[in-house]
Amino acid sequence: MAELRIEGLRKNFGTHPVLSDLDLIVPAGEFVAILGPSGSGKTTLLRLVCGFERADGGTILLNQQTVSGPGVHLPPDRRRIGYVPQEGALFPHLSVVENIVFGLPRDQRRARYRVDELLEIVGLPASFANRAPQQLSGGQQQRVALARALAPQPALVLLDEPFSALDAALRVETRKAVADALSAAGATALLVTHDQSEALSMGHQVAVLWEGRLLQIAGPETLYRRPVTAELARFVGDAVLLPGIAAGGQVSCTLGTLPMMTDMPQGKVSVLLRPEQIRLGPSPRSHTGTADSSIRAQVFDIAFYGHDACVRLHLATDGSLLTARVPGHRCPAQGQDVGLTVEGEVATFARLS
Template identity: 65%
Template structure:
């Protein structure tokens, strides 16, 4: 598989800018999750990479071969890109095997080239080749769509929100099957999604598009722990934001004197704490790092099985309400008096 290089890519529709100078590199064998809210430009970027749309300016290189830029627009069929659409888009009048080999040369189509191998790669039995798409579940159809995309040995695989139409349990199972198949094939892939958990769990790296600009590209862990803006912090997961003051690489706020993920200049900031960092303490319990605890009253509990969201009103200062996330079996009751403390380092943003 290949590497992808995008430089200064721009696109407008009817004078309205949609993409603003996108620079992005995807290394060989990497699964990049392209994450962003609706209207951020994800689909436009995908269409430019696939050749479905022409860029206004900038360049795209796949494995060192320029496919767009400087008045060049290579047609989609010449870019050797495998494409997996949202709904799979299998041909209902063709068998699974015929769907898989559809884009291959005639001799390979007749020989059902690599059908058994590709079905095994995506976690389906070889005898599924004789079935009609209508006889498969939604998740199985998406796996067949991936097998079809991999059949011509493309240089790059593009996945356009391929799990969005599946129910929760099937979505998780299909995600893992697709990720395993891409890894086994050594594929370089771009997964377009607006689902934060999908991007964080599948992507080797996550690139975030925001209002047509690429604002952060990082590993899932770095993106979640150290998002570059307050808005992004709230987009990639639930965030507790509190005013604070940085002094000597620590920050003081209503939740105490906390260590920072990264050093920053002294001054007024907004502190970002993830709800799962807020620990509820039993009467006799103390934090291993000696962090101070704070009295609070439980305002609301949203039980979700394996965990629970807890709204807590602090009993000091402005009596601020913060949200914690605790294991479901440890969820308190509304009205209960508890103590809380923050575990781990936090991120802060200078106040403008």
Template identity: 65%
Template sequence: MSTLRISGLQKAFDGQLVLHDIDLAVRSGSLVALLGPSGSGKTTLLRVLCGFERADAGSIEIDGRRVAGDGLHLPTEQRRIGYVPQEGALFPHLTVAENIVFGLPRAQRRARHRVAELLELVGLPESYATRAPQQLSGGQQQRVALARALAPSPGLVMLDEPFSSLDAALRVETREAVAHALAAAGATAVLVTHDQAEALSLGHEVAVLWRGRLLQSTSPQALYRYPATRELAAFIGEAVLLPGTVANGLAHCALGALRIQNGLHAEDGLVDVMLRPEQIDVRPEAGQRDGTLGAVVRNITFHGQDAALTLQLIDADATVRARVPGYRTPREGERVRLAVGGEVSVYPR
């Protein structure tokens, strides 16, 4: 297990900065999900960390050992990094066992060093060792790619969108297996992804890159509940953003006077108020009316386990989005009552 520390990292292509002064620390044995939209610099950062690209400024330390910075650029093979690419990139002319030991010294390759142990670690039977990669499913190939990355006992494991080519059901199964294998190996890992659900469910911490800048790095729960900017709020999951004001420590908007998140110092004035759709409790019109607001259901998107509702507030010129369990889905045109639970975030305007 190794720690990773990045300080003031910059990278430019053709004079255009792609990474702006990145600072990030990854604890030993943890998995950090590096999240961002396409073009945010995620893959560039991973390539610089692996040594595939040279940093223009800043430094990288792995377990206290500098591998980049002040003119130093250690080549990839000296950084003790395991790398899992998007498509697994297994060699089709080699067996599973030969793929796993490919990067090991010749004696260990001949001895099929740790093949059975690594297959068990990634949740595959030992009998798969003699199979060709094309005899495996996409998810199984990704597990073999992880076993190959873990074979040299690297200090760090880098995963570059490893589940993006898998279908939804296989993606969930494979990422659970990969997370288990990384935890069992005690590996320190960085997962590059644009999938928010993947980042929030796998990462011990989530670091968000936005136009080459690191906007926020925190726990998945804190990132989802208290994103640093309104743009980040809209990117992470679904956000309800309403114009409002802060007065007397409360956020006042079309949904009423709402509690602001603990620890946030919000000065009085104009703000955008952010909450999540699931914070809006949708109740029958005939139910308790005290402390609730009237609304009409204008549109329904049914997902099975839940449904997304577009609601027109009766006493305010505003629409909001809410989520309800699938079995409690109302009808279009139905009148309902709304109440807000939990705290909200505010962003000065």
């Protein structure tokens, strides 16, 4: 285990800045997820940490040793970093065991050093050792790639969107297996991904990278419930944003008077609700409501996913559209009149107009 510390990291490609004065700490033994859209600089960050690219400024320290900085660029093979790329990138002409020990010294390769232990850590049976990669599923190949990355006992493991090529069900299963394996190995790990659910479910901390800058670093629940900007709220999950007036720990908006989280802006604000906070019930008789009564709405359309559904609703108060998320077994019918209530506290953002 080792701490990764990045300070003031900068990287340009030509005149285009890719990373700008980036600071990040990954504590020893922690799993940090970097979440960002395509083109935000995620893969460039991993390549700089690995040593595949040279930084234009700033420092990278691994276990208090400077591996990149002014006048310093430690080669990749001396950084003790394990790397898990997209789609595993296993050697097709080598068996599972040969892939796992590929980067080890010759005597350890011959002795199949830690192969059985590593297969157990990543949740694969020892009988898979002599199989070819082509005989494994995509999820199993990713686990072998992780075992290969863990074999040299690296100080840090980097994962570059390793689940993007897997189908939805296999992705969830493989995420869990990889997270469990990294925890069992006591590894310090850094994952980059554009998938919000992946970052929130795997990271002890989640850092949002946007146009080369880190916008927020927080625990998954804090990032989801208290994002620092409205734009970030839209990126990290689905967001319902409504104009409102906040005062005295409450905010008034088209859905009534709602309780606010602590330390939120007052006055003219944008109110953040997550769609799962909006509860549907029988249609009320009146068109107005407070925190204790429901607001009348009509179901406009439905996206049904089985376990849950996203329901778009026309509000009777002003005709605006908003989205609620409900359990699949409680999905209303299109055109149905319903009543809305809001569950839990809401966040707010200052609004200029």
